[in-house]
Amino acid sequence: MKNKKLLIAILGLGLATTLTNCQNTTASQGNDGDTENKTANEHLTMAVLYQQQAAEYRALCYQAFNIAQMRVEESTKMLGGMKPKAVIMDIDETVLDNSPYEAKCILDSVSYPTAWDKWMYKADAKPVPGALAFVKFVEEMGMQVYYVSNRKDKYRKETLQNLKDMKFPFASDDHLLLKTDQSSKRERWDQVLQKNMVILMIGDNLNDFSEVFEKKTVDGRFEVTDSLKSEFGKRFIVLPNAMYGEWENAFYEYDFSKTPAEKKSLRHQHLIGF
Numbered sequence: 001m002k003n004k005k006l007l008i009a010i011l012g013l014g015l016a017t018t019l020t021n022c023q024n025t026t027a028s029q030g031n032d033g034d035t036e037n038k039t040a041n042e043h044l045t046m047a048v049l050y051q052q053q054a055a056e057y058r059a060l061c062y063q064a065f066n067i068a069q070m071r072v073e074e075s076t077k078m079l080g081g082m083k084p085k086a087v088i089m090d091i092d093e094t095v096l097d098n099s100p101y102e103a104k105c106i107l108d109s110v111s112y113p114t115a116w117d118k119w120m121y122k123a124d125a126k127p128v129p130g131a132l133a134f135v136k137f138v139e140e141m142g143m144q145v146y147y148v149s150n151r152k153d154k155y156r157k158e159t160l161q162n163l164k165d166m167k168f169p170f171a172s173d174d175h176l177l178l179k180t181d182q183s184s185k186r187e188r189w190d191q192v193l194q195k196n197m198v199i200l201m202i203g204d205n206l207n208d209f210s211e212v213f214e215k216k217t218v219d220g221r222f223e224v225t226d227s228l229k230s231e232f233g234k235r236f237i238v239l240p241n242a243m244y245g246e247w248e249n250a251f252y253e254y255d256f257s258k259t260p261a262e263k264k265s266l267r268h269q270h271l272i273g274f
């Protein structure tokens with residue numbers, strides 16, 4: 001009951017803040033072929049390899065969805081009230097794996113947003129390990145899944161097609177809430193909450209769980225995370241993503257006009273040595 005009250009409090013804060021599109025995080029923009037841009041993405045190599053080639057990454061995803069499944073099973077014992085039970089899921093690096101786009105950027109020495117359209121219109125992202133089985137399980141349990149993503153709404157058709165091709169249930173307009181004018185997911189969560197009892201939120205970015213994480217400094221993000229530590233593995237299920245995220249944007253103070261050299265300098269400034 002205490003956790004339920006906390007979740008309601010978190011979901012009910014309604015702070016009017018905005019944040020950047022999740023994909024902005026790789027944003028060393030432009031591709032004019034100079035030396036700086038050619039090396040701008042090299043720091044991503046290990047992160048992309050970890051997602052594509054480390055069995056540990058796969059194990060972490062399975063671990064997250066195993067816990068999520070246990071929570072769904074437990075929720076069947078909860079009194080549901082009149083509203084159907086539902087799970088809110090992010091898409092990128094939660095349901096669909098965009099690491100081929102990141103890999104292509106490294107190989108071609110380009111950065112987001114170059115070729116992002118091409119990747120979206122290809123509509124061929126593969127499922128994150130464990131995600132498909134989990135969504136099917138939720139469907140079998142008679143509950144709903146809503147995909148709340150900061151993909152732009154102009155990619156709606158391709159996103160639905162990609163989800164359908166990968167056999168994801170709930171690949172329909174009424175279960176897909178993409179970004180229109182606001183990056184904050186607050187209003188879209190509220191839309192889901194009006195008609196559903198949300199039992200679980202799943203994402204790779206802390207902004208997938210509550211707006212209290214938005215636009216915080218690195219230390220601020222740690223503080224909020226510590227204050228909500230009992231929620232992780234309960235109401236909030238986190239997927240790994242070392243390629244991009246608000247964790248990186250915080251280094252840059254959410255300023256995407258910074259040059260690749262400035263970003264590199266800020267990354268180094270945040271290293272803790274001995």
Ligand SMILES: [Mg+2]
Nearest residue numbers: 090092093204
């Ligand atoms: Mg994501």
